[in-house]
Amino acid sequence: MKTYLLRLSADQSETKGNWRTLPETPNATGNEGETTQLHAEVESVPVFAAGHQLSGALTGARRCIGSQQLQPDGTFAYVPCRTARIITKGKQCFPCSRADESRLIHHTPREKASPALIKYLDVPHFLYVAGFADGTWKVGTSRLARGENRWVEQGAVVAIRVAQYEDGWQVRAAEDATSTNLDFTQAVRSSRKAKSFLPQTSLSELVLAACEKATEVKNFLQGQAPDEEMDLFAPLALGKQSSPETNPELAGVTPEPLNQDSAGAKLFAETLKNQAAKTNGRATANQGTEWDWIIENQLGWANPAAQPWLDKPLTALPKGTLNYPQTWQIEAVFGPTAILRSLDDEHGEGQVVDLGALISQEWELNLPASH
Numbered sequence: 001m002k003t004y005l006l007r008l009s010a011d012q013s014e015t016k017g018n019w020r021t022l023p024e025t026p027n028a029t030g031n032e033g034e035t036t037q038l039h040a041e042v043e044s045v046p047v048f049a050a051g052h053q054l055s056g057a058l059t060g061a062r063r064c065i066g067s068q069q070l071q072p073d074g075t076f077a078y079v080p081c082r083t084a085r086i087i088t089k090g091k092q093c094f095p096c097s098r099a100d101e102s103r104l105i106h107h108t109p110r111e112k113a114s115p116a117l118i119k120y121l122d123v124p125h126f127l128y129v130a131g132f133a134d135g136t137w138k139v140g141t142s143r144l145a146r147g148e149n150r151w152v153e154q155g156a157v158v159a160i161r162v163a164q165y166e167d168g169w170q171v172r173a174a175e176d177a178t179s180t181n182l183d184f185t186q187a188v189r190s191s192r193k194a195k196s197f198l199p200q201t202s203l204s205e206l207v208l209a210a211c212e213k214a215t216e217v218k219n220f221l222q223g224q225a226p227d228e229e230m231d232l233f234a235p236l237a238l239g240k241q242s243s244p245e246t247n248p249e250l251a252g253v254t255p256e257p258l259n260q261d262s263a264g265a266k267l268f269a270e271t272l273k274n275q276a277a278k279t280n281g282r283a284t285a286n287q288g289t290e291w292d293w294i295i296e297n298q299l300g301w302a303n304p305a306a307q308p309w310l311d312k313p314l315t316a317l318p319k320g321t322l323n324y325p326q327t328w329q330i331e332a333v334f335g336p337t338a339i340l341r342s343l344d345d346e347h348g349e350g351q352v353v354d355l356g357a358l359i360s361q362e363w364e365l366n367l368p369a370s371h
């Protein structure tokens with residue numbers, strides 16, 4: 001039977017998975033380092049995305065997921081592991097882990113960077129705060145051109161763009177300073193993201209908390225900006241409250257809207273406006289100003305795929321139960337989290353699955369007859 005590896009990617013406002021066909025191994029329980037002569041290839045099989053079905057089983061083997069490599073034009077390309085090597089721990093074999101250049105983004109000083117990495121980082125970046133369903137907050141960075149894709153692939157529930165920088169070196173320094181000085185992490189594990197959906201919450205709570213977190217970071221960065229640290233912190237735009245007095249370069253600069261008409265931008269703005277109407281009179285003057293700043297500059301985003309599941313009773317899918325003969329309806333996928341429902345139990349609760357834990361696992365799929 002053919003075996004497959006799941007690969008996730010952000011596609012507009014959706015997370016989608018593709019099944020990659022794996023080479024057959026003469027000895028599937030072989031040791032790490034053992035290679036086969038066959039190459040992994042992409043085959044057209046049903047995608048792992050909302051609306052599709054899943055019927056399959058984990059074989060118990062783990063395979064290398066490949067690496068991210070920089071191209072001469074300064075973009076990253078996904079490179080599958082040449083032999084989809086069997087591994088015993090982690091998600092990559094040693095050669096792929098060594099070849100993976102995505103980690104360089106955060107640690108390489110400019111003088112040691114390759115021309116491709118310099119190209120990658122020498123474009124406008126933004127700093128954002130993103131929240132997950134249980135109120136875990138992270139600070140992160142993205143190239144401006146990637147827009148909301150970064151939040152989709154991470155499975156964030158809400159996010160606010162806080163500042164925009166001329167390049168990736170400056171935004172990286174700002175991110176480090178923020179996570180060192182304030183209570184933010186730079187990475188959230190996929191298992192935590194999946195678990196965060198179990199206690200029910202509401203989008204308006206998360207949107208309000210996002211505004212507070214964004215304001216906290218904005219105030220911190222503005223306090224860091226003056227004179228002597230100008231090289232490190234030269235945000236192009238911090239929203240309307242940035243003033244030419246604190247940073248002359250800010251005069252006349254406003255943030256470029258990322259996502260004016262996206263469903264996520266609208267969802268965030270509407271939730272915030274409804275909440276503002278509800279608390280009118282009780283909200284402090286400061287809150288009001290911050291909310292206006294966020295709405296007017298279209299800085300906020302809420303994940304439309306995740307929203308319907310925030311206030312629904314969900315349970316964690318017990319280990320081992322994904323395996324056939326059950327067939328699962330894929331109800332939603334946001335970043336590394338999926339919500340499945342058994343087709344044998346249509347009225348049952350949605351089951352939350354941490355795809356991060358499955359990403360390097362080999363699958364056998366029960367494909368529909370047409371394949």
Ligand SMILES: [Zn+2]
Binds near residue numbers: 064081082
């Ligand atoms: Zn590999």
